[in-house]
Amino acid sequence: MKVLKFGGTSVGSVSSILSLRNIVEKEAKRQPVIVVVSALGGVTDHLIATSQFALKGDECWREEYDKMVDRHHKMIDTIITDPYDREQLFKTVDTLFEQLHSIYYGVYLIHDLSQKTQDTIVSYGERLSSNIVSTLIRGSKWFDARKFIKTEEKFGKRSLDSDLTNKLVGKTFAELPRISLVPGFIAQDRDSGDITNLGRGGSDYTAAILAASLDAEVLEIWTDVDGFMTADPRVIKSAYTINELSYIEAMELCNFGAKVVYPPTIYPVCVKNIPIKVKNTFNPDGQGTIIKSHIENNQKPIKGISSIKDTTLITVTGLSMVGVVGVNRRIFTSLANNGISVFLVSQASSENSTSIGVKDGDAEKAVNILNEEFQLEIEDGRMFPMHKESGLATVAIVGENMKHSAGIAGKLFGTLGRSGISVIALAQGSSETNISFVVRGEALRKALNVLHDSFFLSEYKVLNLFICGVGTVGGKLIEQIKSQYDELKQHSHLKLNVVGIASSHNAIFNRDGIDLDNYHELLKTSEESNPEQLRDKILGMNIFNSVFVDCTASKEVAALYLSFLQHNISVIAANKIAASSPYDNYELLKQTALQRGVKFRFETNVGAGLPIIGTINDLRNSGDKILKIEAVLSGTLNFIFNEISNDVPFSETVLRAKEQGYSEPDPRIDLSGTDVIRKLVILTREAGYKVDQEDVEKHLFVPEDYFQCSEEEFWKHLPNLDKEFEKQRKRLAKENKRWRFVATMDHGKTTVALKEVDAMHPFYNLEGSNNIVLLTTERYKEYPMQIQGYGAGASVTAAGVFANIMSIANI
Structure with a gap:
């Protein structure tokens, strides 16, 4: 028996919901399946937003409500072709919408929205979608999750009553139909009978509970991506799907921004050693990612890189903290009691400061809570007021093999340092499966790319080139790069990515790479540029593994080298002016490159291509x-x-x-x-x-x-x-x-x-x-x-410049 869970995007459009049906019917030919579905994509947010309009007495709630009704009706009209089935489904769906309308109207009238009412409102998303899917898949049997997913209140928070739930699930599914259809996310309080839920992403959790209770062969999570990626593909173009992960690795990636699986999903199936397979509804033939206890041929020290934007670091500091028992307990208890989640903790060994990472949206509230908690200590000077630094980002590198690989942390910091990225805070657990660190928000893209490249998660090592000067030498260099591009990719796994080209008056830039067959035409139609604008644009792009290549004889361009080196951009110069400038400037350039861990190369200044x-x-x-x-x-x-x-x-x-x-x-x-x-x-x-x-x-x-x-x-x-x-x-x-x-x-x-x-x-x-x-x-x-x-000559000089580029690429 399998449990298949389909997320909001998998039921969000006609094409995806029809793909869902094909996947389920194909699997049901082999064995019984339980299908868990989320609300139609975006409906949960729509339900919550509409409730807020009603709460404020805003008549917009009626319009938003009508939009939801219209969307579900159009879906039914399109995918349910049998007239009788369509009529019966409309009756079910319209009854649910009538109930929802009454609730919204009540909120609108009394201007009150309790947690109980909010939980009831959001439950309609899954109740509606599951009935639609159940009708679409002929022969399926619909089950009400409220009958067997039970929650209880502990310490003011809602949690699953595992014992009762397992008992009821076993009883409900004692005889398995060929296809069982279950709404995800929703549950019921075991004592009051009130509708509750399992939290955002709770449909995954519903599926995991069923899989664990019934000892399923596998839990399949069907979503809109091919599986877990080595990094966010929107940031890192070379990110690819991870074929296999351990439960621990998957949990770490989920906790740090990889929103592929809802984190609580993993524990129930991990205990039962049931594998989780993540698949793409839009690419059902893709391999996907399988999550299990033991991974064969697990050679790479890290599996993936995850990140959390909008991080605020709050530092609790004071001399009175040294050796005092209970300070950290007070920090975390006060925050937990106010519903604030802390996802990173970093403490100095001297114990005089503790830094915690929270979401930017929780920062102000967290600072106020902690200042209030330690008010007495702050007033008498034993502690300082809370220090808050926002606009940061948290990055985590994850992999179980890190515990067996010496030098991972050294490589991490060396790589970041050479790229000019400062680490503001660091946290590493004793399990050594996750190293988390905080950087400035504007450095996040660069940090992710350079780490992905450095730890061999990318298929190719990438060198991003800014070429200034398209005369005889610069033109020949671009020709040589173009002619060798495929050869270097195939045999050296090196991608020379020309991201900027500047002439004496114009410049073009493209983070993803410039078309070298067409750069002359692009330059002609580009905006005018001068050396200062060129510098500002290059520094502003903040691209990892950057190299500035000067094929001019310009004094103004040579004057830009120091800025580039100071920002960890290597410089290769066919231009002789900088290396022959006053000795103090020459020495400053050499020392800056050395201190920053980048290269200042100018082999072609003497003898063109001669070494x-x-x-x-x-x-x-x-x-x-x-x-x-x-x-x-x-x-x-x-x-x-x-x-x-x-x-x-x-x-x-x-x-x-x-x-x-x-x-x-x-x-x-x-x-x-x-x-x-x-x-x-x-x-x-x-x-x-x-x-x-x-x-x-x-x-x-x-x-x-x-x-x-x-x-x-x-x-x-x-x-x-x-x-x-x-x-x-x-x-x-x-x-x-x-x-x-x-x-x-x-x-x-x-x-x-x-x-x-x-x-x-x-x-x-x-x-x-x-x-x-x-x-x-x-x-x-x-x-x-x-x-x-x-x-002498353009071709040999360009070849010498090319050799300098390759020497940097091969470091």
Whole structure:
């Protein structure tokens, strides 16, 4: 025998109620079933709201009442096709509505709504729906739950009389019909005979009571979701259905916001070891979630993450609390006596403070109650007035395997810390199946996502990227991300989610990811944006695992890095400005990233895609010391001095460098050595030396006045240098030497200069726009380490940026 319970959404529409019938009739072919139904979706709330109108003497109660009658009538007209059955059902339903109308009218007249009357009013929801479903399912037998679900009053609260109920259930269902139909939720006082109920969600409880009393094979809860999810799918897109849960895990998730099963449902069937299966009425073929005592192959340390919004933390504190017996008893007794539920407790080991979590709606009342309870202690200074902090959220990670897995709490706090999320209060039971903590409400979405990702509940690890700059490098990067997207998802279980793209004037954002096939068009129609607006939007989105990628050369964009790092957003920069800025700013960025547990990466600042900075860092981290760096770091200048010949004068090589995209739009930036100086400063700093751009000794090959005039004057006078360059070039050719613009760091001293190298020098055969770096270290002293390769171009620079992104993803 099975017990099947169908919630409000399962009887809330024509399609769902017809699906209910199919499910029941299919199960009834195998074995007898007891079907428990809730009121039509939303009807219980409608009944209560209408009673409040009547209580206030508001004539609106009549209109609301008519709406309920009309809804039930339309349902009957649509789903009951047999004329006789429809006529008989209308008689039953209209009799119930006449009774309900009389009750509402009485409330309206005397302006009084007792608990007894309210319980009677809400009972009509299930009484109406169960009669409709019973008529729809031919051959079913309707049972009045009031006859066998009995309650009693204990300590001013309504509770189930288990012994009497079990006895009456056994007697009522001694002979089981093929299909039994029972209204959920409603009950009857064992002494007075008054209508009572089992509380919100009580239909689940009704079904569990029947299943336990009759030793059912299984209790099936049919609802509008596929089962328990690893997290709220409205917040976490990658949340998925949990196939199996233990009774304890399910109870913990229910208590902390997972409204799949009414928590009291679990205990009756748990005692009898009867499994609970949660299924979706709208997807009956789905696997659903099964809840039972023992789970096979239960490997993951946590099963799910649940949360409660609108949390208020109330702190009871005072020096007189230390070592005093009974303070906590007074806290909880006073709150319980006033009907306030406490769902989290956190106490300092010094015993001088206790923090409790309540719903925001109960906060003010709770504070007043506690201030009154401890009035004497507050007046004489032994305790402080209650401190209240609202607008918080409570998160719980749940899993029985946590008790066997060391480091769960450490991973939890490390993950939250790296994401910039502060834990305000913490509670963990000795059973180690639940770690609950309180965070600020605005951090809830981020906390849920980062924990879901960190504890491998997600199928993919997600990295959320904000890309600034869609020129040559940024455009190539987006192409590379798009081409590798499916490969990374399939083989690395990594999802690179581009959530923001900004050009020099516009920006687009989408938390779920931007269509990379269409981003150019989206940018054209987007609102204008500036660096400050870009920063505010990114920080406001507050997305987990965020990375800001700067593919610009903008000083204003580089100035945003500190804000991003301070808010736990990693930064990857192709932009050289920040890493070569004044040393104090460079050091601040590095230290902020280190303290916040995020990354500040700028490998492509030197050598495009060549692993120069990474190699220097690896050498230093292994204990080596960088003594000297010699490098050709400008692809532009290397191109110029490789192109110069008898047929191609110096001025022509500069023009070619510009036309072929090797130089900056204004080549003087390259000719002045500014780009090389920035790169040398960055390498020197990464090698462990303190240096600024002003410290670099410069030996340039173009007169200073060429850099002071207009660009037009520059191009006009540049050929004047050709004669001297050609004279020196001929001399070098005779001596079998070549020009190389070399950046040098020797024990912290830095210089850039145009040097002549002979055929024995490693720089001699450097082709095209390639870069080369020689690293002399304490380990590589006699034979310096050499790194050489293509050091310019959008594609290789974008590939270097991509490699930095992957290094963060693989941490």
